[in-house]
Amino acid sequence: MLADVWTIVWKEWKELLAASSGFRGGRLGVLIFVGVFGVFLPLQSGRAWVDSPIGLLYWAWVPLFLVNSVIADSFAGERERRTLETLLASRLSDRAILLGKMAAAVSYGWGLSLVGIVLGLITVNVTSADGTLLLYPPGIGLGIALLSLLTSCLVAGAGVLISLRAATVRQAAQTVSIAVMLLLFVPIFGLQALPLELRINLAKIAMGIETTQAVLAASGILAVLDVALFLAASSRFQRAKLILS
Amino acid sequence: MTTLAVHTENLSRHFGSVTAVDDMSLEVPRGIVFGFLGPNGAGKTTTIRLLLGLLEPTSGKAEVLGYDALRQASDVRLRSGALLEHNGLYERLTAEDNLDFYGRVWRMSSSTRRERIRQLLTHLELWERRKEAVGTWSRGMKQKLAVARALLHRPQVVFLDEPTAGLDPVAAAALRDDLAGLVTREGVTVFLTTHNLAEAERLCSQVGVIRQGKLLAVGHPDELRARSGSPRAEIVGRGFGERVLEMLRTRPEVASAEVQNGRLVIDLRGDVEVAPLVSLIVGAGGQVEEVRKGKASLEEAFLTLMGTEEE
Numbered sequence: 001m002l003a004d005v006w007t008i009v010w011k012e013w014k015e016l017l018a019a020s021s022g023f024r025g026g027r028l029g030v031l032i033f034v035g036v037f038g039v040f041l042p043l044q045s046g047r048a049w050v051d052s053p054i055g056l057l058y059w060a061w062v063p064l065f066l067v068n069s070v071i072a073d074s075f076a077g078e079r080e081r082r083t084l085e086t087l088l089a090s091r092l093s094d095r096a097i098l099l100g101k102m103a104a105a106v107s108y109g110w111g112l113s114l115v116g117i118v119l120g121l122i123t124v125n126v127t128s129a130d131g132t133l134l135l136y137p138p139g140i141g142l143g144i145a146l147l148s149l150l151t152s153c154l155v156a157g158a159g160v161l162i163s164l165r166a167a168t169v170r171q172a173a174q175t176v177s178i179a180v181m182l183l184l185f186v187p188i189f190g191l192q193a194l195p196l197e198l199r200i201n202l203a204k205i206a207m208g209i210e211t212t213q214a215v216l217a218a219s220g221i222l223a224v225l226d227v228a229l230f231l232a233a234s235s236r237f238q239r240a241k242l243i244l245s
Numbered sequence: 246m247t248t249l250a251v252h253t254e255n256l257s258r259h260f261g262s263v264t265a266v267d268d269m270s271l272e273v274p275r276g277i278v279f280g281f282l283g284p285n286g287a288g289k290t291t292t293i294r295l296l297l298g299l300l301e302p303t304s305g306k307a308e309v310l311g312y313d314a315l316r317q318a319s320d321v322r323l324r325s326g327a328l329l330e331h332n333g334l335y336e337r338l339t340a341e342d343n344l345d346f347y348g349r350v351w352r353m354s355s356s357t358r359r360e361r362i363r364q365l366l367t368h369l370e371l372w373e374r375r376k377e378a379v380g381t382w383s384r385g386m387k388q389k390l391a392v393a394r395a396l397l398h399r400p401q402v403v404f405l406d407e408p409t410a411g412l413d414p415v416a417a418a419a420l421r422d423d424l425a426g427l428v429t430r431e432g433v434t435v436f437l438t439t440h441n442l443a444e445a446e447r448l449c450s451q452v453g454v455i456r457q458g459k460l461l462a463v464g465h466p467d468e469l470r471a472r473s474g475s476p477r478a479e480i481v482g483r484g485f486g487e488r489v490l491e492m493l494r495t496r497p498e499v500a501s502a503e504v505q506n507g508r509l510v511i512d513l514r515g516d517v518e519v520a521p522l523v524s525l526i527v528g529a530g531g532q533v534e535e536v537r538k539g540k541a542s543l544e545e546a547f548l549t550l551m552g553t554e555e556e
Contacts, residue, residue: 086333
């Protein structure tokens with residue numbers, strides 16, 4: 001099973017690299033990402049880049065946009081390029097194909113995020129360090145790694161569900177983007193819509209929660225959502241339906 | 246071990262009110278090239294999908310190499326290769342990467358994979374271009390590569406869905422030659438769908454004819470030709486006017502006589518001698534250059550079957 005998942009990941013990465021071989025084809029996007037999150041923002045923030053818990057929010061948010069484009073292509077792309085039926089006629093199990101597609105998208109989103117995190121640390125140490133090595137506090141560092149992984153999985157799960165049904169890659173990408181936007185803006189606007197008194201009370205509760213507790217709570221919720229989305233995608237993955245759609 | 250590569254019993258598949266495969270019972274022995282003939286929309290592709298376990302039958306059952314295509318679909322797919330309706334190649338990847346991926350899918354070791362890819366691509370004269378992205382290739386080259394992919398893991402049975410469809414005659418002939426060579430070398434059972442009857446006649450030792458989901462006939466191409474009617478004589482020459490035709494039509498051994506593309510075609514009643522008829526033609530003013538006597542072509546047999554069914 002793991003070997004089969006790895007085989008799909010290998011193929012997805014090969015395609016990803018082949019698709020982004022041109023400057024405009026994807027390398028530009030990666031360079032912009034690395035430039036903004038690995039150099040520009042750390043340069044602007046200075047020491048606060050590693051000291052402030054706001055990094056948790058940054059790195060939980062960033063993979064959403066990185067995974068989005070890759071996962072939208074997963075099944076819709078195979079269908080559009082007429083390679084899906086041959087893949088389904090192979091010996092690979094449903095679960096191996098599904099997990100492979102998701103793992104490829106997560107490895108891309110999470111991997112690039114980790115590159116951004118490391119580059120950001122280098123930037124901060126080069127420009128703002130006073131002789132001591134600047135690192136994230138262990139709780140925040142682990143939280144960043146964990147939350148960015150879980151949000152990558154979240155978009156991969158939602159995206160694969162959408163891509164399984166979408167007629168085209170464009171349709172899948174648009175729907176996944178809308179889902180990501182909703183995921184971001186519904187909580188923000190939802191909170192603002194609450195009565196002032198309730199918001200103050202919520203803020204007080206939030207202030208009272210330690211960073212570690214918040215990370216654990218968010219991780220727990222995200223993990224549950226990730227599992228639920230994967231199970232939903234598994235149940236939707238039916239060879240006959242995919243071939244006839 | 247079963248001696249059958251494919252076995253179906255009353256296999257049916259409906260899509261709403263449309264019957265794609267209708268009560269099909271078929272047996273294909275191992276080690277042969279089986280041609281599945283039928284016009285577009287006859288149910289050929291659906292049959293392959295049912296055999297590979299990609300679709301569930303509405304009723305009946307299908308077995309491939311003794312494995313139930315529905316309940317043991319993974320066992321069927323493990324031992325099968327397929328070139329389906331579309332070539333299924335990843336156009337952004339190189340030819341080598343396409344084969345390497347499917348070699349990994351079939352868990353071939355790295356060294357076996359390399360050796361097999363070299364062997365197949367060399368045989369198909371694609372080795373020199375293995376590093377090129379497949380998207381830049383001609384359709385004929387892509388089809389060849391897709392055939393190589395289907396045979397890569399040395400499957401026991403290969404399903405080829407119209408492998409020469411859309412190719413120009415030269416490319417189609419080249420692919421047929423390659424296919425014939427590979428099949429002979431590999432000793433694999435081939436289940437080939439086509440509506441190219443010349444292709445079937447050339448490659449297949451057994452054919453089945455399907456129309457509107459119904460299997461109309463199965464057998465060796467010679468058997469099908471024999472079934473389509475009695476022998477015929479084809480005469481090349483000049484002067485086959487109405488007088489000659491009328492005279493021939495009065496003969497008891499002649500079922501019909503007509504001029505087709507400048508040739509005189511005489512359908513005979515039974516295995517009769519042609520020489521007396523040639524004498525009569527010459528006597529009536531016809532000039533005979535060449536006389537051929539034989540059975541109807543597979544194409545004629547096919548058209549006869551289609552016509553019979555329509556009636």
